Amino acid sequence: MDDDGNKPASKLRSARWFSPDDLRSFGHRSRLMQLGYSEEDFRDRPIIGVLSTWSELNSCHSHFRERAQDVKRGVVQAGGFAVELPALSVDESFTKPTSMLYRNMLAMETEETIRSHPLDGVVLMGGCDKTTPGLVMGALSAGVPMIYLPAGPMLRGNYAGQALGSGSDAWKFWDERRAGNISDAEWIGIQGGIARSAGVCMTMGTASTMTAIAEAMGLSLPGASSIPAVDSSHQRMSAECGRRIVEMVWEELTPDRIVTAASVRNAAIVAMAIGCSTNAVVHLIAISRRAGVDLTLDDLDALGRTTPLVANVRPAGQDYLMEDFYYAGGLRALMAQIAERLDVSALTVTGKSLGENLEGARVHNDDVIRPLSNPVYHEGSLAVLRGNLCPNGAVIKPAACDPRFHVHEGPALVFDSYPDMKAAIDDETLDVTPDHVLVLRNAGPRGGPGFPEWGMLPIPKALIKQGHRDMLRISDARMSGTSYGACVLHVAPEAYIGGPLALLRTGDIIRLDLPKRRLDMLVAEAELESRRAAWTPSSPRFERGWGWMFSRHVTQADKGCDFDFLERGFGAAAGEPDIF
Numbered sequence: 001m002d003d004d005g006n007k008p009a010s011k012l013r014s015a016r017w018f019s020p021d022d023l024r025s026f027g028h029r030s031r032l033m034q035l036g037y038s039e040e041d042f043r044d045r046p047i048i049g050v051l052s053t054w055s056e057l058n059s060c061h062s063h064f065r066e067r068a069q070d071v072k073r074g075v076v077q078a079g080g081f082a083v084e085l086p087a088l089s090v091d092e093s094f095t096k097p098t099s100m101l102y103r104n105m106l107a108m109e110t111e112e113t114i115r116s117h118p119l120d121g122v123v124l125m126g127g128c129d130k131t132t133p134g135l136v137m138g139a140l141s142a143g144v145p146m147i148y149l150p151a152g153p154m155l156r157g158n159y160a161g162q163a164l165g166s167g168s169d170a171w172k173f174w175d176e177r178r179a180g181n182i183s184d185a186e187w188i189g190i191q192g193g194i195a196r197s198a199g200v201c202m203t204m205g206t207a208s209t210m211t212a213i214a215e216a217m218g219l220s221l222p223g224a225s226s227i228p229a230v231d232s233s234h235q236r237m238s239a240e241c242g243r244r245i246v247e248m249v250w251e252e253l254t255p256d257r258i259v260t261a262a263s264v265r266n267a268a269i270v271a272m273a274i275g276c277s278t279n280a281v282v283h284l285i286a287i288s289r290r291a292g293v294d295l296t297l298d299d300l301d302a303l304g305r306t307t308p309l310v311a312n313v314r315p316a317g318q319d320y321l322m323e324d325f326y327y328a329g330g331l332r333a334l335m336a337q338i339a340e341r342l343d344v345s346a347l348t349v350t351g352k353s354l355g356e357n358l359e360g361a362r363v364h365n366d367d368v369i370r371p372l373s374n375p376v377y378h379e380g381s382l383a384v385l386r387g388n389l390c391p392n393g394a395v396i397k398p399a400a401c402d403p404r405f406h407v408h409e410g411p412a413l414v415f416d417s418y419p420d421m422k423a424a425i426d427d428e429t430l431d432v433t434p435d436h437v438l439v440l441r442n443a444g445p446r447g448g449p450g451f452p453e454w455g456m457l458p459i460p461k462a463l464i465k466q467g468h469r470d471m472l473r474i475s476d477a478r479m480s481g482t483s484y485g486a487c488v489l490h491v492a493p494e495a496y497i498g499g500p501l502a503l504l505r506t507g508d509i510i511r512l513d514l515p516k517r518r519l520d521m522l523v524a525e526a527e528l529e530s531r532r533a534a535w536t537p538s539s540p541r542f543e544r545g546w547g548w549m550f551s552r553h554v555t556q557a558d559k560g561c562d563f564d565f566l567e568r569g570f571g572a573a574a575g576e577p578d579i580f
């Protein structure tokens with residue numbers, strides 16, 4: 001839009017494809033007409049890509065085909081032309097060996113889809129765990145105006161009158177089943193009741209954490225991340241995304257003006273206040289680095305120490321689920337509640353500041369969204385550990401583990417692979433005590449491969465039968481955001497590339513001191529040196545294809561697990577494509 005409020009269509013990015021009086025533009029116009037559109041439909045209008053991660057194997061996004069129509073309705077109302085484009089679905093449940101192996105594939109696909117097509121702006125439709133960071137990372141690198149449309153959480157689960165939380169209750173009831181306390185009929189009933197509508201997991205797992213982060217960063221419409229997927233408000237919000245993205249194109253409101261050091265910090269504070277998934281650490285760092293903002297583990301630890309947990313939503317909070325959070329006022333209300341800690345001058349997709357977006361927001365249930373004076377925990381959504389086991393860091397979620405493990409010393413019980421651990425863990429003769437520290441290694445970004453969510457290691461059956469439900473566990477893996485327990489995760493550098501975790505042996509004493517943020521193996525340095533000299537690398541996980549490329553270029557957990565060549569600092573941005 002120029003200074004007089006005119007909308008010069010010649011300045012649209014898509015004009016390069018459609019305006020010149022040449023053979024290529026003739027071809028582009030003719031192909032849209034082949035699709036049934038008239039020139040009146042698209043000429044001189046912003047072309048909006050609706051990037052949908054719909055798939056029939058992504059139950060969290062099963063409403064996206066309808067929502068894409070709502071977005072397109074909004075785009076047309078505002079004078080734009082909308083095209084729906086598919087993007088890799090990266091569903092959390094079915095993608096193996098782990099969806100994290102493909103987050104960067106979605107980011108690359110998003111960036112290159114935007115760059116290579118005549119798109120003036122995009123609405124990104126995601127929600128299931130890796131889709132938010134994947135879409136946002138790619139769109140940040142592409143640089144055209146974008147709005148993030150979150151899938152919204154599913155309705156709370158229900159079985160026999162009891163509210164069920166996705167993930168969290170699956171783990172809990174599985175332990176009870178292993179202990180022999182749940183019948184087949186009950187188990188099937190829980191299976192049918194735990195996920196009963198479209199939408200993402202309705203605990204404050206990775207999905208709801210990341211959509212809240214996108215909104216707090218200014219990339220979603222105010223309140224969008226909290227709306228349940230099947231609420232009619234979600235349809236209206238989708239249409240509003242369509243209307244707003246057209247305006248953003250004319251305003252040239254690109255994401256580099258929105259994602260700044262201030263908005264990244266806001267997002268990190270909000271993450272701590274909602275009791276974020278530990279996965280937020282990896283994704284937030286990766287997103288920040290795409291935007292040229294240097295967010296570190298130490299920054300996150302400092303915010304974790306000083307930010308009270310005010311969202312009383314499982315698993316870090318108690319009792320409530322995302323549906324309750326929405327009825328209590330949702331993320332806008334939470335951000336209004338902690339506004340004194342945020343930089344409310346940060347710009348958002350509305351073209352207004354975060355503070356303006358929060359005007360009028362209020363909490364309707366202060367047990368779900370607590371005041372700063374009465375938080376669920378005064379600190380502790382997330383802590384970053386260092387020590388001779390994790391010189392480049394590891395994370396733990398103090399609020400989600402039994403406080404008796406905050407300072408703990410015990411002998412290590414080490415497993416080199418998930419199959420080894422699985423075989424041992426159900427052996428009721430396993431030599432293990434509640435003070436033991438279970439360790440799984442070779443489960444990091446390169447070793448997993450792909451950094452799987454194995455970090456909530458199962459409690460050995462022998463201990464389950466004695467009534468134990470938590471113990472200290474350490475791995476270089478991640479864990480689901482819906483998981484809980486005394487689980488130290490993301491140990492960096494990972495064992496597979498020779499990190500110190502590779503030197504640990506069963507029986508070594510491990511010491512965790514959470515208040516001091518330390519994690520150490522009590523083994524003499526000379527002994528560690530001789531073990532280091534004897535260590536030999538494992539054979540490559542992949543010899544060709546995507547996995548081969550992933551293994552060569554993925555960064556460690558403390559750097560966000562992006563590919564080194566995709567980070568902003570790697571080289572100059574690709575320019576606009578040639579059109580010949």
Ligand code: FES
Nearest residue numbers: 060092128201207
């Ligand atoms: Fe999609 Fe949990 S499986 S968000």
